Amino acid sequence: MTETPLRFGLIGTGRIGQVHARSIAADPGTTLAWVCDPIVEGARSVAAAYGGRVTESAEEVLAAGDVDAVLIASPTPTHVDLIGAAVSAGIPVLCEKPIDLDIARVDALRPAVAGSGVPVALGFNRRFDPSFAAARARVAAGEIGELEQLSIISRDPSAPPAAYVAVSGGIFRDMTIHDFDMARFFLPDIVEVRAAGSVLFDAGAREHGDYDTAVSTLLASSGAMVTIINSRHSAVGYDQRIEAFGSQGMLQVANAPTSLVSLSTASAVEAKPPYQDFFLERYAEAYAAELREFVKLVRGEASSSPSFEDGRAALILADAAQRSAETGLIVRVDVG
Numbered sequence: 275m276t277e278t279p280l281r282f283g284l285i286g287t288g289r290i291g292q293v294h295a296r297s298i299a300a301d302p303g304t305t306l307a308w309v310c311d312p313i314v315e316g317a318r319s320v321a322a323a324y325g326g327r328v329t330e331s332a333e334e335v336l337a338a339g340d341v342d343a344v345l346i347a348s349p350t351p352t353h354v355d356l357i358g359a360a361v362s363a364g365i366p367v368l369c370e371k372p373i374d375l376d377i378a379r380v381d382a383l384r385p386a387v388a389g390s391g392v393p394v395a396l397g398f399n400r401r402f403d404p405s406f407a408a409a410r411a412r413v414a415a416g417e418i419g420e421l422e423q424l425s426i427i428s429r430d431p432s433a434p435p436a437a438y439v440a441v442s443g444g445i446f447r448d449m450t451i452h453d454f455d456m457a458r459f460f461l462p463d464i465v466e467v468r469a470a471g472s473v474l475f476d477a478g479a480r481e482h483g484d485y486d487t488a489v490s491t492l493l494a495s496s497g498a499m500v501t502i503i504n505s506r507h508s509a510v511g512y513d514q515r516i517e518a519f520g521s522q523g524m525l526q527v528a529n530a531p532t533s534l535v536s537l538s539t540a541s542a543v544e545a546k547p548p549y550q551d552f553f554l555e556r557y558a559e560a561y562a563a564e565l566r567e568f569v570k571l572v573r574g575e576a577s578s579s580p581s582f583e584d585g586r587a588a589l590i591l592a593d594a595a596q597r598s599a600e601t602g603l604i605v606r607v608d609v610g
């Protein structure tokens with residue numbers, strides 16, 4: 275018997291909201307019931323393309339009575355209040371990362387989420403990238419023996435505008451947060467963080483006391499180590515690679531090219547076109563898989579959706595990295 279599609283309220287129709295609208299409309303297990311954005315033109319154009327009723331008010335979505343789940347894709351400072359309102363209305367939530375930039379606000383919301391029994395998942399989409407997920411499954415299956423070192427290289431094509439950097443919470447909370455979650459995908463129990471940052475090229479980072487270049491080193495309770503290398507720019511395009519090194523071998527995930535066609539001439543061999551441009555392209559499949567996993571969570575089936583606790587853990591690691599970069603200290607953490 276085919277199940278009735280889950281009816282979603284989408285809150286926020288900016289860059290990532292539009293990606294989720296497309297996934298919800300494309301998935302036979304989900305449908306768009308409401309589309310909400312205070313910039314109502316944005317909501318209207320998403321609803322015209324993918325369906326749903328339009329509103330400027332998230333409260334209207336939560337009170338409508340015909341919503342089975344909400345997807346929060348509004349700016350980070352709105353997440354805590356919206357998650358709180360949704361769980362008190364008994365409506366499951368898939369919320370974009372990060373929960374918030376301030377761990378005190380996350381901790382204040384934590385008991386309400388835990389006590390509600392309402393499913394809350396975080397949008398750590400990279401866990402659902404087919405290649406990263408396969409690498410992790412193969413580590414878990416013992417193909418490389420004991421995992422000893424995990425290397426994560428994560429570089430954006432170009433630095434964001436200075437106005438974005440000003441409110442981003444800094445490179446660790448804004449950008450590395452995905453990599454901290456990826457580290458925990460392989461090694462959940464991180465116990466120690468050290469990090470360093472530098473400003474090499476971005477005036478916005480310099481102006482706002484941020485870094486454009488960073489390296490974080492994490493220690494897991496097993497003794498395994500993680501290195502995360504970040505840059506806010508990359509002349510070669512979006513650079514997203516992982517290497518898992520174990521006692522019996524190594525698993526590597528390379529960058530995704532835009533095409534598998536290569537050109538060989540007298541001056542170069544196997545010249546390939548550029549890498550996929552940025553996250554919307556590179557992780558298109560991951561966003562769709564993330565949604566399918568969340569649907570399982572809402573339906574009470576076994577699900578690997580990252581939880582509120584995973585969102586909190588990633589922020590704790592980001593805070594620790596920020597502190598380590600500022601002080602030079604090694605920071606102990608408890609995120610197991």
Ligand SMILES: NC(=O)c1ccc[n+]([C@@H]2O[C@H](COP(=O)([O-])OP(=O)(O)OC[C@H]3O[C@@H](n4cnc5c(N)ncnc54)[C@H](O)[C@@H]3O)[C@@H](O)[C@H]2O)c1
Pocket residue numbers: 285286287288289290291310311312313316332347348349350352370371372397398399553
């Ligand atoms: N997982 C990922 O790969 C990924 C990628 C980009 C952004 N994000 C996260 O998604 C969130 C949104 O980022 P974005 O780049 O799409 O931002 P954006 O600015 O492009 O879009 C945000 C939208 O939310 C709307 N909005 C503002 N307040 C609202 C409210 N109270 N209710 C409903 N809508 C509201 C804005 O009008 C805007 O249209 C951020 O938390 C960001 O960190 C995640």
